[in-house]
Amino acid sequence: MSYPEKYRYSKSHEWLLLEGNTATVGITDYAQGSLGDIVFVELPKIGQEIQAGSTFGSVESVKAVSDLYSPVTGTVSAINEALNDAPETINSAANDTWIIKLDVKSADEAGALLSAADYEKFVAEETGH
Amino acid sequence: MTDSTATLVPAALNRTALNAVHRNHKAKMVDFGGWDMPVQYRGLIEEHMAVRTGVGVFDVSHMGDIQLRGPNSLAAVQKLLMNDASKLQIGQAHYTAMLYPNGTFVDDLILHKLSENDYLLVINAGTREKDVQWVRQAIGSMRGVHVTNVSDYYTQIAIQGPKAAATLQKLTDVDLAPIKNYWFTWGKVCGLYSVLIARTGYTGEDGFEIYVPSDEPTSARVWAEVLAAGEEFGMMPCGLGARNTLRLESAMALYGHEISDSLNVFEANLGRYCKIGREPGGAADFIGRDALLEVQKNGGPTKRLVGLEMVERGIGRDGYPVFSLDGERIGEITSGSPAPFLKKNIALAYVPIAFIEVGTEVAVEIRGQRVKAQVVPTPFYKRPKVGSPVITAPLS
The missing domain is CATH 3.30.1360.120 (Probable tRNA modification gtpase trme; domain 1)
Incomplete structure (x- = not known):
């Protein structure tokens, strides 16, 4: 499991990279590991407005469905359509595989997310290891 | 860990x-x-x-x-x-x-x-x-x-x-x-x-x-x-x-x-x-x-187990409801999953006898959305008959 320092993390296991007012969102290495083989990603539409904490899609493995929650409020500016054909990329490279990009108005929400170290601690507590 | x-x-x-x-x-x-x-x-x-x-x-x-x-x-x-x-x-x-x-x-x-x-x-x-x-x-x-x-x-x-x-x-x-x-x-x-x-x-x-x-x-x-x-x-x-x-x-x-x-x-x-x-x-x-x-x-029975294959994009899973194309709730999936070998999304479901014929189109409700599926023959997968005398498994 690796959690890059440059990302911020949500307790619902998404990572976020804020560059200017563009937020790039993916799911964490821990999330892909607990889901198992990912076979389907449901993406939102470009232009859709999303509130922080609301669902913007889902990720499905053979066994399970998991909702995707947006760590911040914003408007979808891009979706990773390559995931329609190759959802398993998330398993092989969760940190390098973005799912959506959002235009955000304020950096405050991103600032409130967890650092890599805090996220790692959170996962350790949640799994009891 | x-x-x-x-x-x-x-x-x-x-x-x-x-x-x-x-x-x-x-x-x-x-x-x-x-x-x-x-x-x-x-x-x-x-x-x-x-x-x-x-x-x-x-x-x-x-x-x-x-x-x-x-x-x-x-x-x-x-x-x-x-x-x-x-x-x-x-x-x-x-x-x-x-x-x-x-x-x-x-x-x-x-x-x-x-x-x-x-x-x-x-x-x-x-x-x-x-x-x-x-x-x-x-x-x-x-x-x-x-x-x-x-x-x-x-x-x-x-x-x-x-x-x-x-x-x-x-x-x-x-x-x-x-x-x-x-x-x-x-x-x-x-x-x-x-x-x-x-x-x-x-x-x-x-x-x-x-x-x-x-x-x-x-x-x-x-x-x-x-x-x-x-x-x-x-x-x-x-x-x-x-x-x-x-x-x-x-x-x-x-x-x-x-x-x-x-x-x-x-x-x-x-x-x-x-x-x-x-x-x-x-x-x-x-x-x-x-x-x-x-x-x-x-x-005979009024409903029966059938095989479904998702026609549109989506995965029907255990417990998801099945609808007729005109919107009537007709049944439920008992087991549904992506099929790793067949690379299709398949399910077993109970539907009324009027819907059991192979080729019948139905809709599976996947988290609020109706997604088209079709009745297909079962088993979905049958192993190739090679080698020793052909014996049909009781379940195939």
């Missing part, structure tokens, strides 16, 4: 003799019907594919085993089970089920005829206690039959896949080639005498299930030797996740999903294993027969 063997398991969960072995493999463990079992080791899809193209090994020791012995054991089995056990020869097994008087399921099982007056019933894990209780209740008053719950005597290991025979052959002096599908024998396996070796399984693939003594050292040693023997064929230890997708591709029923105490034999599309007309006029009726005759008399 350095020492997974140190993870505490709630005392309430049952463990097989291979539990520590699974934890050493770093398997992901789940509570399955009260059993602490591996759901996957390295990955569900990899494990599934190993069984379809090479060989995989499963710990299925959580399955229960009931032995019926005594001069009246055939009569007891005939009363208890819907198939016709009088047709079995020594060394032969078949798929059958125990029914309630109303024709619904206590459980499905594999019946083995060990010898005259000696039968072994291999039952589901989650229904073990209930089944044993039912057997005692249903035939306990019969004379000349002795019921023994032998579930804890065996570690049951399933070796499944086109390379299963080649793998197991390395570990036994029994010639496996003549053992036909759903037949069994006894022989030396991994140095152990008189191991029950059955050409059975729950994957839709060729394979064997072996029953070895359930002490931990013996179980662990046999498991390791099986893995080593299969290494050249790419053998993988496989968890319940792959076991479920393999049986679903082969459209085999799972208790609590396709069959239950509220579904009858005809609804579950298992009429071919139900010998309703056996011994015409005879006294050896099986429990549930009268209710099923009544269903037949009244024109």
Whole structure:
């Protein structure tokens, strides 16, 4: 499991990279590991407005469905359509595989997310290891 | 997470003799019907594919085993089970089920005829206690039959896949080639005498299930030797996740999903294993027969299990509702999943008789959205018929 320092993390296991007012969102290495083989990603539409904490899609493995929650409020500016054909990329490279990009108005929400170290601690507590 | 063997398991969960072995493999463990079992080791899809193209090994020791012995054991089995056990020869097994008087399921099982007056019933894990209780209740008053719950005597290991025979052959002096599908024998396996070796399984693939003594050292040693023997064929230890997708591709029923105490034999599309007309006029009726005759008399079941394949993008899963194209709720998916080998999204579902014809279009509601699916023939997957004499598996 690796959690890059440059990302911020949500307790619902998404990572976020804020560059200017563009937020790039993916799911964490821990999330892909607990889901198992990912076979389907449901993406939102470009232009859709999303509130922080609301669902913007889902990720499905053979066994399970998991909702995707947006760590911040914003408007979808891009979706990773390559995931329609190759959802398993998330398993092989969760940190390098973005799912959506959002235009955000304020950096405050991103600032409130967890650092890599805090996220790692959170996962350790949640799994009891 | 350095020492997974140190993870505490709630005392309430049952463990097989291979539990520590699974934890050493770093398997992901789940509570399955009260059993602490591996759901996957390295990955569900990899494990599934190993069984379809090479060989995989499963710990299925959580399955229960009931032995019926005594001069009246055939009569007891005939009363208890819907198939016709009088047709079995020594060394032969078949798929059958125990029914309630109303024709619904206590459980499905594999019946083995060990010898005259000696039968072994291999039952589901989650229904073990209930089944044993039912057997005692249903035939306990019969004379000349002795019921023994032998579930804890065996570690049951399933070796499944086109390379299963080649793998197991390395570990036994029994010639496996003549053992036909759903037949069994006894022989030396991994140095152990008189191991029950059955050409059975729950994957839709060729394979064997072996029953070895359930002490931990013996179980662990046999498991390791099986893995080593299969290494050249790419053998993988496989968890319940792959076991479920393999049986679903082969459209085999799972208790609590396709069959239950509220579904009858005809609804579950298992009429071919139900010998309703056996011994015409005879006294050896099986429990549930009268209710099923009544269903037949009244024109058959009103709903039936069918195979669905998703036509539009989406995965229908267990419990998702099924609608007609004009929007009426008509049924429910009992098991649904991506099919790793077929690379389609498949499901088993109950629908009214008007919708069972192959090609019928329906809609599955996936989290609020209606997604088109189509009735397709089952099994979804049928293994290629190559090699030794063609034998049709009872479930294909």
